[in-house]
Amino acid sequence: MQNTVLKIDHVTHYFGGLRAVSDFNMELPEGAIWGLIGPNGAGKTTIFNLITGVYIPTKGKIYFRQERKGEFYMEDITRYKPHTIVSKGIARTFQNLRIFPNLTVLDNIRIAEHFRVKYSLYDAVMRNKKFKEEEEKIKEEAMNLLKLFNLHSRTYALAKGLPYGELRRLEIARALATHPKLLLLDEPAAGMNPKETQELMDMILWIRKEFNLTIFLIEHHMKFVMGICEHIKVMDFGETIAEGTPQEVSNNPRVIEAYLGRKKYA
């Protein structure tokens, strides 16, 4: 039995009177790549927002695996603030890119490293040895990350000037700069052509190995999801309507109905 990294336990979320997510359950095993699909408005991004603490679920709990002195335990992260959850090891990207546009590529990465920086306001004002060492450390780390994602030629460019494909890579690199254990990707292949999509699939598989990650992703691109995910959950109107391997899901009549509508026998 594999270790569960993330456990979502009977989570329900309301926006006013609208039930956006109803009774969502999930136990995400370590090192897996799982997918979450469903038509528009099914509540997929809401699930991500619940995991990352942007919303607090109306009902239910979310647990995330933590390690203390070699012992693993599931920590209840339901009511944590987003920045605390990031520091616990969950990073995400956004459906419509949320890069810091007027900052350089390097700064975009360094901001994500920021909560690991160990100097205080005093050290920063004095610009002492501790400050310089820490700054050098995070700059080096950022540069390595940029090299891995083939963005190092853009280090000092403003992020708003980058082409779309590079922005996507930058956003993933920025998420990885927080040293996550779980990476949430919200429609990573949106707006990509088939060649770029294939490259992205290779990249995600490589990231998982290189950074030792568990990945949970939302995607509309069926070829992408079917090609990369080991397990897929399907949502429609906030409810989980199917789950299983790509094969099982793609043959499930309820999934076909949700996507294509009911077959008319007339």
Next chain:
Amino acid sequence: MKAKETVQDKKIPLFKKRDFQLLVGTVIFWAIFYTLTKFGMMNLYWMHIINVSLIYVILTTSLNLINGFSGQFSIGHMGFAAVGAYTSATLTTIVWNLPSHGVGPFSLFILSVILGGIAAAFIGFLIGLPTLRLRGDYLAIVTLAFGEIIRVTINSIKFVGGPRGIPGIPRFSSFTVIVIFTFLSIIVLRNIIYSSIGRALLSIREDEVASELVGVHTTYYKVLGFTVGAFFAGIGGALLAHLIQYINPLQFGFMATIYVLIMVYIGGVGSLSGSIVAAIGITFLSEGLRLGLDKLDQVTPFHVGPEWRMVIFSVLLVATMLYKTNGLMGDMEFKVLIPEEEDENAKHGA
């Protein structure tokens, strides 16, 4: 050729250091005006304007940290300056009743300025903590109200003179003192901006949600930036009190804040250099216009009062918004204000 240059760079590291250049520049600036006044070659009136403009540099750069770098909108900056001014002036004039000469009183004056800064920072912290937890324009509303509250409160405290204000404050803010404080506050603000803390503030300005989701404790940093800004406003107010030797609540009203805001926005949102240029430039422009309009009044048959200065400022602000949307400097900095290690990463202007 390139190798040769790097060797030369290493030979003279002392002159390469920007901090050193900045220090030398400041010392030269100080020395010129100090000797000029010493030998009576400098008009004392213009010397006073230089002092005031340097205090405005402190006020403008610190407001830029809040409004420009962390993207909040505070319009109560002079309220914090009032807290600083009243704290230090009360201590030096009313509580300690210091004579205006001597080493002992002078060190007490420095202490009172710092206490003024701390008092302003404390009030800033109290105001920032509840309002900066929220996103949106709440800070503007609360700081606007705060500016008025502080004015009305001071008005009603008999101990500090109420609406009469505090007269006869010893004149401790000499040119030298003001130059030192201005230099230090610029250095401190620069060091904060080019650090992890500064980057956290910038990320909040750029996209608060994304910033929170890459691990920035946004509330903490917003309050921190606001408190630091309020601290320097307090320092500026305390220096101002000991320069003009008389303070009353009206000096720190809403229009005074608007004056500093104009400097921030004309100078450039997110540029320390812009704030410095605009603070000095606008203070001098304001005084120059006063004299110019007086002359014009004598020459022309109809009356031209000093109130026309405000019209000219409005035109200037509108022109800035139309033709130089990001202010004079945009978010560029003078090279000397950028730490070497951030050189490639920062945008330089002149």
